[in-house]
Amino acid sequence: MATNCTDYDFLQIEPHWQKLWSDSAAFRTPAIDPSKPKYYVLDMFPYPSGAGLHLGHCENYAITDILARYQRAKGKNVLYPIGWDAFGLPTENYAVKTGRHPREVTVENVATFRRQLKAIGVSYDFEREVDTTDPRYFRWTQWIWLQLFKKGLAYVEEKPVWWCPALGTVLANEEVIDGVSEVGKHPVERRPLRQWVLRITAYAERLLSDLKLVDWPDSTKRMQEAWIGRSEGAELLFALENSALGDLKVFTTRPDTVFGVTFMVIAPEHPLVDALTTPSQREAVAAYRKQAAAKSDLERTDLAKGEKTGVWSGSFAINPANGQKIPVWIADYVIMGYGTGAIMAVPAHDDRDYAFAQKFNIPVIQVIEPDHAEGRNGNGAPKLPYTGDGRLVHSDGYSGLPWEQAKKKITADLAARGRGQATVNFKLRDWLFSRQRYWGEPFPIVWVNEADYAAAVAHAKASGASLPLPSAPVTCVIDGETRYALPVPEQSLPLQLPEVKSYQPTGTGESPLAAITEWVDIWYDAATGHAAPASGAKPAAHYVSARRETNTMPQWAGSCWYYLRYLEPKNDASIASPEALKYWGGPDIYVGGAEHAVLHLLYARFWHKVLFDLGVVPTPEPFTRLFHQGIILGEDGEKMSKSRGNVANPDDIIKSHGTDTLRLYLMFLGPLEAMKPWNPNGIEGVHRFLQKVWRECVERDTGATHPKIVDEADATPADLAKLLHETIKKVGEDIEGLRYNTAISTMMIFVNAWQKAERIARRDALAFLQLLAPFAPHLAEELWSRCGGQAIASTVGTAPWPAFDPVKLVATEQKIVVQVCGKKRAEIILPTGAPEEVVIAAAKAHSDVSAFLNGKEIKRIIYIPGKILNIVAT
RNA sequence: GCCCCCGUGGUGGAAUUGGUAGACACACGGGACUUAAAAUCCCUUGGGCGAAAGUCCGUGCCGGUUCGAGUCCGGCCGGGGGCACCA
Numbered sequence: 001m002a003t004n005c006t007d008y009d010f011l012q013i014e015p016h017w018q019k020l021w022s023d024s025a026a027f028r029t030p031a032i033d034p035s036k037p038k039y040y041v042l043d044m045f046p047y048p049s050g051a052g053l054h055l056g057h058c059e060n061y062a063i064t065d066i067l068a069r070y071q072r073a074k075g076k077n078v079l080y081p082i083g084w085d086a087f088g089l090p091t092e093n094y095a096v097k098t099g100r101h102p103r104e105v106t107v108e109n110v111a112t113f114r115r116q117l118k119a120i121g122v123s124y125d126f127e128r129e130v131d132t133t134d135p136r137y138f139r140w141t142q143w144i145w146l147q148l149f150k151k152g153l154a155y156v157e158e159k160p161v162w163w164c165p166a167l168g169t170v171l172a173n174e175e176v177i178d179g180v181s182e183v184g185k186h187p188v189e190r191r192p193l194r195q196w197v198l199r200i201t202a203y204a205e206r207l208l209s210d211l212k213l214v215d216w217p218d219s220t221k222r223m224q225e226a227w228i229g230r231s232e233g234a235e236l237l238f239a240l241e242n243s244a245l246g247d248l249k250v251f252t253t254r255p256d257t258v259f260g261v262t263f264m265v266i267a268p269e270h271p272l273v274d275a276l277t278t279p280s281q282r283e284a285v286a287a288y289r290k291q292a293a294a295k296s297d298l299e300r301t302d303l304a305k306g307e308k309t310g311v312w313s314g315s316f317a318i319n320p321a322n323g324q325k326i327p328v329w330i331a332d333y334v335i336m337g338y339g340t341g342a343i344m345a346v347p348a349h350d351d352r353d354y355a356f357a358q359k360f361n362i363p364v365i366q367v368i369e370p371d372h373a374e375g376r377n378g379n380g381a382p383k384l385p386y387t388g389d390g391r392l393v394h395s396d397g398y399s400g401l402p403w404e405q406a407k408k409k410i411t412a413d414l415a416a417r418g419r420g421q422a423t424v425n426f427k428l429r430d431w432l433f434s435r436q437r438y439w440g441e442p443f444p445i446v447w448v449n450e451a452d453y454a455a456a457v458a459h460a461k462a463s464g465a466s467l468p469l470p471s472a473p474v475t476c477v478i479d480g481e482t483r484y485a486l487p488v489p490e491q492s493l494p495l496q497l498p499e500v501k502s503y504q505p506t507g508t509g510e511s512p513l514a515a516i517t518e519w520v521d522i523w524y525d526a527a528t529g530h531a532a533p534a535s536g537a538k539p540a541a542h543y544v545s546a547r548r549e550t551n552t553m554p555q556w557a558g559s560c561w562y563y564l565r566y567l568e569p570k571n572d573a574s575i576a577s578p579e580a581l582k583y584w585g586g587p588d589i590y591v592g593g594a595e596h597a598v599l600h601l602l603y604a605r606f607w608h609k610v611l612f613d614l615g616v617v618p619t620p621e622p623f624t625r626l627f628h629q630g631i632i633l634g635e636d637g638e639k640m641s642k643s644r645g646n647v648a649n650p651d652d653i654i655k656s657h658g659t660d661t662l663r664l665y666l667m668f669l670g671p672l673e674a675m676k677p678w679n680p681n682g683i684e685g686v687h688r689f690l691q692k693v694w695r696e697c698v699e700r701d702t703g704a705t706h707p708k709i710v711d712e713a714d715a716t717p718a719d720l721a722k723l724l725h726e727t728i729k730k731v732g733e734d735i736e737g738l739r740y741n742t743a744i745s746t747m748m749i750f751v752n753a754w755q756k757a758e759r760i761a762r763r764d765a766l767a768f769l770q771l772l773a774p775f776a777p778h779l780a781e782e783l784w785s786r787c788g789g790q791a792i793a794s795t796v797g798t799a800p801w802p803a804f805d806p807v808k809l810v811a812t813e814q815k816i817v818v819q820v821c822g823k824k825r826a827e828i829i830l831p832t833g834a835p836e837e838v839v840i841a842a843a844k845a846h847s848d849v850s851a852f853l854n855g856k857e858i859k860r861i862i863y864i865p866g867k868i869l870n871i872v873a874t
Numbered sequence: 875g876c877c878c879c880c881g882u883g884g885u886g887g888a889a890u891u892g893g894u895a896g897a898c899a900c901a902c903g904g905g906a907c908u909u910a911a912a913a914u915c916c917c918u919u920g921g922g923c924g925a926a927a928g929u930c931c932g933u934g935c936c937g938g939u940u941c942g943a944g945u946c947c948g949g950c951c952g953g954g955g956g957c958a959c960c961a
Binding site: 308 | 875876877878883885886888894897898899900901914916940941954955957959961
């Protein structure tokens with residue numbers, strides 16, 4: 001079945017085998033087979049952009065393809081799928097520009113990606129493709145969302161969000177980088193809008209603690225920890241001097257410093273600002289709030305490094321620890337979104353409070369005495385602000401206590417008096433989950449008034465339909481009227497996107513969907529989900545007047561659970577059957593870029609945990625092992641980009657050197673996780689290697705098996721046989737450890753030795769081709785076929801992975817390095833396992849060693865068996 | 875500012891738990907084959923001194939631990955990533 005070319009014609013060989021794999025469905029995932037171990041290899045699925053595959057994709061997919069092919073050869077039941085994360089802004093923006101339907105653009109881009117993936121010879125099961133924009137897929141995205149809704153994890157809030165005038169849409173915090181939009185780098189501003197929000201904070205504790213269950217890069221775990229940002233401390237109540245106003249609640253991680261409080265600060269957006277502002281301060285406070293509101297986050301960030309700003313409210317609070325009267329300030333270095341939006345300021349022991357106190361001439365009271373000299377100036381006085389550890393001073397009743405102890409005691413004592421309690425705070429915010437765009441999943445929600453809600457729910461119940469209703473209804477105010485969120489029945493999913501002529505954002509903050517009146521304003525049947533345009537007659541008495549939710553879900557939605565859908569992508573009864581979920585479980589390895597270290601990977605963990613709580617999935621974590629491949633940079637060491645003109649195109653390399661060479665070279669460039677520049681010069685090296693393999697296997701001119709390859713089982717010289725078994729061992733270990741670059745160099749070493757040998761046994765040549773097969777599958781198949789491998793298995797990919805023979809690995813001799821005083825002086829060859837006395841005697845007898853021992857006294861001898869002998873002499 | 879990672883030949887990089895630094899490749903140079911070229915094969919290639927044998931130095935810099943440090947510890951310098959007034 002091999003081609004008939006006589007030299008290594010990859011342009012003929014590669015398409016030949018790709019067609020054969022495709023025609024024979026060689027990579028169709030095997031059925032569930034409890035007798036065989038499963039192995040699930042997952043790539044972060046691509047966004048099918050118009051630009052097509054780039055080298056980074058190739059690197060990512062080559063890594064997983066090698067692993068998948070290896071695990072198949074090891075006898076595992078391998079699931080290795082691919083899909084398309086196809087909702088999203090770039091496609092919609094392109095559709096807006098060209099007047100084409102985003103679906104049409106998506107279909108086209110997906111076709112390009114699929115063709116390119118096949119051209120790099122990746123062994124996906126293309127029958128399991130998922131596409132997040134396919135209604136049969138997003139039906140389940142909507143279903144999961146309804147479960148969140150039912151559990152009370154979805155709510156609506158009018159909140160200031162990032163409004164981007166240029167994109168005409170709202171952006172999530174994560175999409176705003178340095179004060180401009182991540183996509184397009186447009187300026188953004190704050191603007192209040194009605195939004196769906198997911199209560200991810202309810203899972204903060206578990207998202208943090210369950211990180212210990214997963215095998216992930218430490219840096220990624222730490223990024224998630226930092227993002228969740230757990231901090232332990234206390235909420236303390238400071239009575240206000242004007243007792244009619246009640247208490248001011250602050251969050252602090254340092255209750256031990258409460259005796260050092262010399263002022264309070266509340267955020268400009270704090271609800272008590274107006275009440276606390278005295279008439280004489282009114283003007284100044286108003287001016288300050290206006291100024292703070294006008295600042296973008298970028299400006300506030302810049303200011304973080306510089307001067308503090310603020311204004312006194314005119315009011316005072318009372319320190320619950322010592323009854324002292326302290327002024328309440330308003331300053332934007334305190335943010336409303338964290339803790340309580342109010343702090344107790346301890347300038348002696350906090351950098352920011354110190355800077356503020358310096359600027360506004362507020363007293364500084366030291367209450368922590370450093371234990372160590374580092375905290376002190378030359379004269380013994382503590383360097384202020386001092387944020388390190390120590391013992392309390394100037395703290396009535398607590399002075400002398402170590403700070404950790406004082407934290408607990410002060411918190412407990414204040415709690416006993418009803419003036420505080422220990423609490424935990426998180427930086428993690430709830431997840432802003434709606435977009436004012438067309439190209440996303442519509443929310444399966446309609447809005448109705450209170451009376452219609454009750455009627456609709458009653459009708460649905462009477463009809464036997466079950467609605468995923470939360471225990472407390474989700475409401476919002478639209479045009480002055482309270483509206484109730486009514487979920488569509490699960491059976492009526494998917495809720496499809498209506499056809500629309502213009503994808504242009506409305507510019508009002510609403511999605512383009514809001515302009516499709518006949519879809520939005522409807523008569524609605526809560527039991528069936530059936531709708532008729534409100535412009536027409538009411539179809540039946542039980543229909544209620546409703547307005548559809550016009551927001552769509554963010555791109556993250558579809559990518560939060562796609563790894564589950566691969567198990568049974570065509571299942572219309574559930575996400576996947578319990579049997580499939582139990583057998584395949586989660587991916588054994590998940591490979592993708594580190595840019596998803598927090599967002600996607602945190603969101604997907606959140607959804608997975610919700611599904612776990614619902615009993616849908618059997619595991620608490622979705623991705624047990626995670627690997628980030630490094631970015632391939634341009635030749636100039638900069639990020640590849642069109643504007644820089646440093647983009648290397650995979651298609652060009654496939655034409656000039658073949659995809660086997662491209663894959664092998666990408667893997668050979670360096671450690672997979674390292675960021676590395678593309679160096680087109682080195683590609684000749686791996687190409688030469690593959691040609692060398694060809695020449696060792698194929699006779700020149702005839703194209704038949706090379707005459708050097710013979711059938712006698714023991715034809716391979718002993719040292720080459722030993723090297724082969726070492727190579728088998730190392731390549732296997734390196735693949736499993738994702739150290740492909742050293743696996744490849746090991747294979748190169750073997751081929752260099754093979755080249756020098758007179759003969760090699762056929763089975764040994766074939767064993768080597770099996771090692772090569774995951775990396776360069778097309779060449780390996782071709783040579784397997786030409787060298788008679790079909791007597792063992794029809795394709796090299798289906799042959800069982802070669803085992804190494806440990807007996808062959810045992811050497812009869814060993815080389816021992818002899819050092820004198822730690823410096824290498826000689827090497828001696830001795831039989832393996834020679835006793836120490838023999839080694840020492842042989843070493844001393846060696847002329848290069850004795851020369852350095854001459855006239856010296858031997859103080860000590862260290863022998864590391866089989867490796868090194870160090871003689872210390874003076 | 876805080877947290878994390880990384881600094882090895884002309885280049886990409888290799889080096890189990892501390893145990894021969896520079897594997898494997900690229901590039902440069904020299905040679906063989908050839909009328910010639912390409913391809914292929916062989917040799918050299920960290921630096922200094924030396925004709926050579928050899929010898930000293932050498933993993934960003936300074937210091938430490940150790941019989942022995944690219945690897946461990948402390949302090950710098952440089953590069954990259956993440957977070958950023960989070961109380």
